[in-house]
Amino acid sequence: MSLNNPFDPDSTLHRGCSCGQHGSQAEHELAEVDALNQRVIQSTVMRALFPQDVERRRFLGTVGASAAWAAISSLIPFGALEAMAQEKGSLEKKDLKIGFVPITCASPLIMADPLGFYKKEGLNVTLMKTAGWALVRDKVINKEFDASHMLAPMPLAISMGVGSNAAPTNVMTIQNINGQAIVMANKHKNNRDPKNWKGFKFGIPFEFSMHNFLLRYYLAENGINPDTDVQLRVMPPPEMVANLRAGNIDGFLGPDPINQRAVYDDLGFIHILSREIWDGHPCCSFAIPSEFIQQNPNSFAALYRAILKSAAMARDPKNRPIMAEVLAPANYLNQPKAVIEQVLTGKFADGLGNVRNVPERVDYDPFPWYSMAYWILSQMKRWGYIKGDVRYKDIAEKVYLLTDARKQMTSLGMTPPKENSRKFMVMGKEFDPAKVDAYSNSFAIKKT
């Protein structure tokens, strides 16, 4: 992490954590996780030794806790048990190349590098900044990257061979939920009703992106057919800002910090945040080729731990200002710190003259719900990207590694949800994961 200038009267040198014993809140939590692991093992052993809790208490009461600890640990190798619980087998592959696109969605996988989460697992990770999503796809298929930041629908599309050769790819975790926005050019400040947007041109980052599906959904709910009434153009995020300036597009549903950057550069305003379409929608994912998992199970598990710890760190609002500072330099996002900070803290200028305070603007919930995959597939079906009968359940369960994520989260002492799917609302309409096909056929506007 970069050091603050010690001679700057406004900077704080004693950042520290809540207990004061660790350098940062992130380290503090890490230590807590380790301690929790130990506790889980110890209580399991004690439960096995003393099936009756009364006996355990009587025993401890008579001999004293420290004597009991010495007696039991001489018989039972707690250290070895802990090591086994952490599954730290020898790593098959230590030098990993991980791709990312420079947007705030990638924060957990980026932050794991400067915070040393990869190193702690014995991994030597090189983060490779990549110019666009098509290139990310090609580099993953070509095995130039061992794992990569991907849009949540991409592993589904790549695994099915839609828009590329079929190459089995998995989602280890969701990188971020929410955190996108519809940005409109300043000239449309007085034209906020989407029903009047016929003939508009919009930028989207990739065909197989939540941005595409959410924008299509939003437009269609407002009576605009995204295939015939407006033009959707695929363009890399920086081009969105450049095209907005040039007047080539009227708006875009883009990733942050590009949205905030358009506001910062006085080119557009934030029409709505993506969480106003679907609160809790996935955006990007941490993806890995299935082949890598089969060949390197231990490296895969190590990578899981690093990413999950980093996501837990990124969820804490207290860490967000520091994250903005770490992510801003050219090696990572290469954006002004002021812009990233507004995105991460959720206190931002909306381009219309207001300061809005939405702490939930972006969150880093890593759990890969099957229902997320179902919804994505339902929209791919709706807009004709996939045809015929879709085996929603099979595809989702094959691509989204929900069971592994749950296992790893539990072993790190986190509490993953117990269900695999859940209902949610998208613009006031309920999505029931048990009735995906009916849902995707229920829309008036769709590709026929």
Added chain:
Amino acid sequence: MFSKPGLKAGLLSLLIFLIFIGIWSLATYHKEAPAVSAADAEYAAMMGKGAGKTGGFPPPGEVGAAFVTYLSDPFYDKGPNDKGIGIQLAHSLWRVGLGFFLAVIVAIPLGFAIGMSPLLFRALNPFIQILKPISPLAWMPLALYSLKDSDVSGIFVIFICSLWPMLINTAFGVAAVRRDWINVARTLEVKPLRKAFQVILPAAAPTILTGMRISMGIAWLVIVAAEMLVGGTGIGYFVWNEWNNLALPNVIFAVAMIGLVGMVLDQLFGSLQKLVTYRE
């Protein structure tokens, strides 16, 4: 050191440059933003007002500052995605050099064969004519798909774009060697290999080098575009990365560096050309 006309031309160049900078400064000049009330201060701060942020096209001063920053430390390495301009240029030059070298290995012998044999020339001509006008970047998706490596694909694109001018020029140069000299060689019963190296090669060398010079020019044009596509390292990646940040001063700086290096490469081949030119 300068002859009189040279001095005059130099002064004129300087004058043109100064006028250019002057117009640029005037065109990008903007007044200070008016002070904002305290209530709007927070919003203004979030919009980056008063934080040294300038909208629109950068004035010459900012670009000059970018020059100073990057040239004062050209070889820093702050991780895989942030390297100094010297390292980036070295990566690009390495790719261009390798692709160009491979093209030389293929184009010169093949061009020789085509130039010496009218039959081969007629047989290969249709292929060359079709392949020559294809934009090198159009090969990129194909290369990425089949070679399965972005770095190799970049080198392949350089190879394919520098191949044609060299091939055609070599063939043309070899075919255009004066008949008299070949006839003299035949009269003296010179062996074919000796004829190729001691008669045809020196005679065709200026044309071949012209082809190489054109190829190098094209290769340098193409590498920037190719690196913007595949990224990773190189001056093209640098341009893309700074564009990503919408940092126009840095982009202008990179553009100037691309021009400068291109000029040096061209001069290099220019002087090589002078070396092999002969007077009849």
